[in-house]
Amino acid sequence: MKVAIVAPISFDPSLAEEILRGVAQAQNEVNTQGGINGKKLQIIIASADNREDSARLDNELAQDKSLVAAVGVRRKAEIYKEKGLVLVLPVELPNQAENPEKLDNNTINSQPNSSTTNYLFHVNPLYDNLVDTHSRYIARQARNVAICGDVRSSRDNSTSSSNQILVEQYTQAIKKYGSNVISTPCNLADKNFDPRAFVDKAIETENASGFLLMPSIRNIYFATKVAQEVKGRKPLFASETMYSATTLQNGKDLEGMVLPVYWHRNANRDNPFAKNAFQLWNAQVNQRTAGAYDALQAIIAGLKEDSTREGLQRVLSNPNFSTSGATGMIQFSPTGERQGEAMLVKIELCESCSSGTGYDFALLNKK
Missing domain, CATH: 3.40.50.2300 (Response regulator)
Known part of the structure; x- marks a missing residue:
């Protein structure tokens, strides 16, 4: 079989x-x-x-x-x-x-x-469940949100299109819940991207009060560079792509970041x-x-x-x-859907945790 x-x-x-x-x-x-x-x-x-x-x-x-x-x-x-x-x-x-x-x-x-x-x-x-749950939380924490996407060259058009769609979906959802998305561009895949210049401009020019990172798995490193510039200044959020062991290896720079997930071992x-x-x-x-x-x-x-x-x-x-x-x-609906609701996790410092990094994803009560 x-x-x-x-x-x-x-x-x-x-x-x-x-x-x-x-x-x-x-x-x-x-x-x-x-x-x-x-x-x-x-x-x-x-x-x-x-x-x-x-x-x-x-x-x-x-x-x-x-x-x-x-x-x-x-x-x-x-x-x-x-x-x-x-x-x-x-x-x-x-x-x-x-x-x-x-x-x-x-x-x-x-x-x-x-x-x-x-x-x-x-x-x-479906993925809109993640986006909606996360955007509702983000809108409660930040009035003006800066979004960092990950749009690569035309030869990677499939992944590029995916990320553009995700940025647009978050933009719509965040606005639906009453917050704004600032216009300062941020592309983690741009080889000339300057994290410090972006963060400074977003805060000083457009009064950004929260940063949402949406890297591909291969660009988590560059998202971390943005987080290093943001740390301690404004709240950090990220897409579910950053729910990975690689992220926890950079926990010192990402502590406090909130992201959506479908599953957590402690749920x-x-x-x-x-x-x-x-x-x-x-x-x-x-x-x-x-x-x-x-x-x-x-x-x-x-x-x-x-x-x-x-x-x-x-x-x-x-x-x-x-x-x-x-x-x-x-259990599936006749159209193949699975019903359920997303959860939120937050990167926190931990003692003797199994990740081996000193940081872990902790379940967050989003209510």
């Missing part, structure tokens, strides 16, 4: 590692327990180097009749629907829509499939996932690993009821379907 895992190994190895860890943990658990109805679960790892290769890869996977499902960030979701292969998304991205360039009335672009026969399932609530202390993951990897894992674990757990639970492609789709779409995972009880 084979499931394909589409991981961005070439262009985002950190995300790929996080996804593959969650998948491996779920696979190990089910196979140790005897497999799925006596059959071992096999994982096929697939990756593509660019957007064109991604489309070709999606088509190849969808046509491979030996596969019963796939886990991965969506590229060409219509191919999976056309060929009848369930695709479960382990993470939510702002560009997971069919037409990511189109923005519509404060809604993020990872919209659910409206088809009655849906083959696309979101194991986390449900009775759930064994985080403890088991630490024993397996000797490292703390984040929500992307938890999402990948849950994506495969949902597929495993569905395959135990029906191991065919069509049967799996029917099982997951059934409103009575549910299974437990790292993020709690997993």
Whole structure:
């Protein structure tokens, strides 16, 4: 019984590692327990180097009749629907829509499939949930918000578009809750970007009272440079991309920063996932690993009821379907959505914490 895992190994190895860890943990658990109805679960790892290769890869996977499902960030979701292969998304991205360039009335672009026969399932609530929860909090803390995006060259157009969409969504949401977004530009991907000049201008010229950092994983370092200039002067916020071990390595400069997440190991202390993951990897894992674990757990639970492609789709779409995972009880709407609410975490100094950095992400009561 084979499931394909589409991981961005070439262009985002950190995300790929996080996804593959969650998948491996779920696979190990089910196979140790005897497999799925006596059959071992096999994982096929697939990756593509660019957007064109991604489309070709999606088509190849969808046509491979030996596969019963796939886990991965969506590229060409219509191919999976056309060929009848369930695709479960382990993470939510702002560009997971069919037409990511189109923005519509404060809604993020990872919209659910409206088809009655849906083959696309979101194991986390849609990304607009993160943006809305976080923006509401930011607006309460800062009247004038400076946003640092991460827009790369045209050859990285997919990621660039994603970040532009995210900046626009936050801008709309922050304004909706009564605060302003200042016009001073900040692009973390600009090789000539000067963090000190940007922060000074934002505060002195436009009275910035809060800074929101939105780096790609590869540019967390440059976001930290901005934070060094802001530290102690104004509140710091960041997108969920910075929910990573790399961020905590720079905890001294980022202490007090607030960001949104779908999962935190202390949100449900009775759930064994985080403890088991630490024993397996000797490292703390984040929500992307938890999402990948849950994506495969949902597929495993569905395959135990029906191991065919069509049967799996029917099982997951059934409103009575549910299974437990790292993020709690997993249940999908008929359109493949997962209901739920984002949480907020704050970087705080800690003693003897498992991160090994002296800093950790602490759950924040956003009420």
